[in-house]
Amino acid sequence: MAGKVSLFLAVSALLFWSFQGSEFSPGQFWRGIPQLFHFFGRMTPPDWSVWDVLLTSAIETLQTTIAGTFLGALFAYPLGVLAASNWTPIWVHLPIKAFMAFVRSIPLLLLALLFVSAVGLGPFPGVLALAVHSVGVLGRFVAEEIEATDPKPLLALQGTGASSLQIIQHGLIPQVLPQMVAHLAIRFEMNLRDSTILGLVGAGGLGFYVFLYVKQFQWQKSGVLVLAIIALVFAGEFAAWQVRKRLI
Amino acid sequence: MSKEMVIQIENARVEMGSRTILSVDHLEISRGERVAVIGNSGSGKTTLMRMLKGYVPCLEGKVVVMGDVFPIRDPQKMKNHHRHIGMIHQHFDLIGRETVWQNVYHGRLGYVSLLKSVFGVCSERDLQICAQAIHEVHLEGKQRRFARTLSGGEQQRVAIARALAQEPTILLADEPVSSLDPALAEDIMDLLVSVCDAYDLTLMMSLHLPELARRYADRILALKNGEIMWDGSSDSLSNDRICEIYEFMGTNGVVNGNGTRASRSAFTWPYGWQGQPLPGG
Ligand SMILES: Nc1ncnc2c1ncn2[C@@H]1O[C@H](COP(=O)(O)OP(=O)(O)OP(=O)(O)O)[C@@H](O)[C@H]1O
Numbered sequence: 001m002a003g004k005v006s007l008f009l010a011v012s013a014l015l016f017w018s019f020q021g022s023e024f025s026p027g028q029f030w031r032g033i034p035q036l037f038h039f040f041g042r043m044t045p046p047d048w049s050v051w052d053v054l055l056t057s058a059i060e061t062l063q064t065t066i067a068g069t070f071l072g073a074l075f076a077y078p079l080g081v082l083a084a085s086n087w088t089p090i091w092v093h094l095p096i097k098a099f100m101a102f103v104r105s106i107p108l109l110l111l112a113l114l115f116v117s118a119v120g121l122g123p124f125p126g127v128l129a130l131a132v133h134s135v136g137v138l139g140r141f142v143a144e145e146i147e148a149t150d151p152k153p154l155l156a157l158q159g160t161g162a163s164s165l166q167i168i169q170h171g172l173i174p175q176v177l178p179q180m181v182a183h184l185a186i187r188f189e190m191n192l193r194d195s196t197i198l199g200l201v202g203a204g205g206l207g208f209y210v211f212l213y214v215k216q217f218q219w220q221k222s223g224v225l226v227l228a229i230i231a232l233v234f235a236g237e238f239a240a241w242q243v244r245k246r247l248i
Numbered sequence: 249m250s251k252e253m254v255i256q257i258e259n260a261r262v263e264m265g266s267r268t269i270l271s272v273d274h275l276e277i278s279r280g281e282r283v284a285v286i287g288n289s290g291s292g293k294t295t296l297m298r299m300l301k302g303y304v305p306c307l308e309g310k311v312v313v314m315g316d317v318f319p320i321r322d323p324q325k326m327k328n329h330h331r332h333i334g335m336i337h338q339h340f341d342l343i344g345r346e347t348v349w350q351n352v353y354h355g356r357l358g359y360v361s362l363l364k365s366v367f368g369v370c371s372e373r374d375l376q377i378c379a380q381a382i383h384e385v386h387l388e389g390k391q392r393r394f395a396r397t398l399s400g401g402e403q404q405r406v407a408i409a410r411a412l413a414q415e416p417t418i419l420l421a422d423e424p425v426s427s428l429d430p431a432l433a434e435d436i437m438d439l440l441v442s443v444c445d446a447y448d449l450t451l452m453m454s455l456h457l458p459e460l461a462r463r464y465a466d467r468i469l470a471l472k473n474g475e476i477m478w479d480g481s482s483d484s485l486s487n488d489r490i491c492e493i494y495e496f497m498g499t500n501g502v503v504n505g506n507g508t509r510a511s512r513s514a515f516t517w518p519y520g521w522q523g524q525p526l527p528g529g
């Protein structure tokens with residue numbers, strides 16, 4: 001009983017501390033609501049004259065996502081196998097796991113900023129940022145999936161005289177393939193969402209023009225692009241869902 | 249001419265952690281014998297087979313399987329060793345998402361090069377051997393089915409076919425019928441014994457039921473606490489002996505779900521550092 005009370009007090013204190021520290025103010029929010037409507041109001045009616053910008057930048061976002069996800073997957077799968085603790089000795093999987101955790105801990109926008117300063121503006125730094133981020137996230141899933149597969153059938157394959165790579169091809173891959181593809185679909189969906197805002201730091205795509213037009217107070221144009229982002233993300237989600245539905 | 253020895257063991261000992269879990273003073277098995285291994289849970293039946301397969305190292309003594317002297321360090325020799333010893337497991341251990349045919353083909357992997365197996369190139373001979381193995385276990389009609397969609401008995405037959413496709417000399421069967429119902433168990437035992445006759449295989453199988461051992465084996469090994477406490481023809485094993493063998497049934501406090509505890513972490517990269525004690529041991 002005393003334990004529960006002290007837990008309640010501790011959680012309350014933590015919440016209070018957080019709200020207080022983050023300057024939470026309902027009154028301010030309440031007063032801001034008209035401003036919110038005003039903001040959206042300025043975006044209407046959408047100015048469709050920017051349809052060419054919309055098209056090219058949406059395609060760029062899509063291309064960035066596909067290229068970044070592919071590049072990330074290319075490295076994530078082999079690294080994931082090497083990071084599976086029941087497949088490799090500790091001096092192999094531990095550094096790889098640590099590397100992937102390190103990569104995951106860097107926020108995507110920060111990665112993008114890093115690559116923008118390294119290779120310049122445009123979609124290319126976005127591709128690199130997505131790829132590196134995907135290696136961290138996807139690689140971990142791959143490793144966890146492999147660690148969770150039943151090792152006994154693989155051991156039985158080893159017992160037929162199959163070599164390591166044959167065991168991977170004929171035993172491991174068939175066992176984990178559906179989950180791998182499902183994870184890839186999810187990653188693609190997330191990367192698509194993320195890549196729409198990469199433009200914030202100059203890494204190309206739809207986001208770049210949203211911020212450009214906002215900075216120029218061309219609200220009606222940026223409104224069109226926001227709609228495009230929503231549509232694109234929605235389409236990506238739908239595609240990923242279709243893929244997963246067919247697998248599981 | 250005396251019969252060819254396929255397995256010879258002198259004073260071999262297997263340790264896990266600091267505990268001796270198998271210690272065999274003397275064991276010789278000659279070609280074509282049908283040996284049943286019986287004993288309580290935890291008596292070391294699985295360990296004996298894993299040792300013969302080269303999965304667990306024996307620390308001292310002499311083990312010779314088909315002329316290969318343990319420990320086998322050369323990967324190519326190990327591969328050779330593996331393909332000459334077919335193994336069947338209690339839980340079948342098939343690749344569930346592959347077809348019956350593919351699973352049987354896995355038995356050929358020890359013979360085909362990586363490049364060929366990547367591109368799915370099968371020689372005429374591989375095809376023929378697989379077809380014959382499938383015929384042997386009466387699964388011709390189900391070649392295209394996914395292994396996980398088969399019943400337990402059918403899965404075990406696929407496992408037998410896979411072992412046959414290896415063209416083995418020795419067949420190890422670790423509780424081949426423990427997860428099947430009694431009627432099916434007899435079918436599988438009949439099949440096992442008949443294929444061993446047809447292919448002239450030396451059979452070593454661990455069985456939970458002494459009746460099955462007496463019926464299907466011509467020689468019985470009884471293990472107790474990792475030691476062979478009886479070795480003789482199956483006719484000469486009296487009921488009193490059986491009581492003695494199983495006397496301490498359940499009281500040695502070892503609960504081992506047929507190696508499930510061990511197998512969780514048992515898979516390490518195949519030819520790398522095999523021969524190390526398993527983690528958690
Ligand atoms: N990897 C391992 N680590 C530690 N102990 C192990 C390991 N594998 C087996 N043992 C121990 O070795 C002993 C023999 O095990 P084994 O699996 O050979 O018995 P078994 O006769 O096959 O039993 P069952 O009838 O239950 O299958 C048991 O006491 C078990 O706990």
Ligand SMILES: [Mg+2]
Pocket residue numbers: 293294295422423506507
């Ligand atoms: Mg066992």
